[in-house]
Amino acid sequence: MRFWRQAFEIARVDLIVERRLGDTIRIVVPFAVVALVVFPLALGSRITLVSEVGFGIYWALGILFGMQIALRQSAADTPERRDLQALLGLEPAARFVGRSLSGGVLMAGFLIVLLVATTVLLDPEVPDGGWSVLVISTVLVAIGLTELGTLAGEVTSGLRSRTALASLIVAPLALPLVIGGSQSVQALERDTGILTWILLLIAGDLALAVAGVALAKPLEEATR
């Protein structure tokens, strides 16, 4: 019970700090939408191609800009704050879970906004029943990407070039999430069954959650 109270408190404080800083809403979301607009302009007159690859662009931008959210400033603790939290008896695993919760909320919100923007701007082709699959896979990708980002953020905490370094670690490891997300919709188009891909995403999320909780203590020591 104490564990979950700590985790929810960390998540609540993170979201309050993020609301005040506004990095996600004021910077990452507009930047991602601008990047979305760049694609049709870069492709020129081949406008049907934009519609065909619309969801591919969505997943690529979702992962790349999602990393900015996972590694946001409001989720980076100073050594002094960590010391204070340790003295207050905060469990390292509760910090990981709390941070993943707050990041997951932000990430899911960001990906949903990006999905709406993709639909409006790129008019992608959606198979029957595609929207519900897209929303489910988006939420699962958001969870996995946040867990991965939280882990990478901890590993690179306090380092110079933290964002670039963590992105280098997260991007390749996030590829199974991209594949799971994109293939679930394509499987619907091919009528080959989406269960495998949804299960892949769930398994990835669970594996990352277990890794995050198990490694929370060594990571806590590593950041000192």
Add this chain to the structure above:
Amino acid sequence: MTRVRVLLALAGAAVAVGLWLALTAPPDALQGEYSRLLGIHPPAMWLAFLAFGVTAFGSIMWLIKKTNRWDRLAAASVEIGVIFTAIGLFTGMVWGQAVWGSPWDWQDPRLMSTAVMFFVYLGYIALRNAIDDPQVRARRSAILGAIAVVQVPLVYFSVNLFRTLHQTQSIRPDGSTMPDEMLVAMLVNMAAFTLLYIALMAARLDVASAEADAPPESAVAGDAVRPPRLSEVEDV
């Protein structure tokens, strides 16, 4: 040092024998001379798997024992693993161009998972280079090294789990799918590459030990050189 030289000489001789066997084995009826890549491509990937496995072992042992030699073992092994993954990817692309008509296939899980593994371990090396404090570096890279190894079974079993252009394993519990000459050439090369790995590890660990033993604040040539300051220049 002598030990390393002897090991390197033995490994060089073993690789030479292995390559000779690969070059003298009869060519495949369909793939022709390209089948000789069997002497390099699978051994290189085997060595990469071995190296990343040793990195994970060293990382876990560091987390348990907290002794620097485990960190040095992990660091030395990952560098060799990355080099041989690059060799495996390159020879695979050459082979793919000859057999599939394309060096790369974006739909192929084996190629994609190998590339992902390559980039993750490049990230591991970048992480090590970004941290100056040896203890912090050891701890953080041990955590990443312990996590990253999950990719090794993913790469290995990707040909069984997914539909792929890449062939499945040639050596199975019920026997081999290759002619004996090719099988022998491949196995000898795997043994030779393993010996090469041991020799390279010995050499790299020697360098790592020397680096660790070096005094941290020793003066080097150039330390005394600094740009002139305005206040020190006369007649200004």
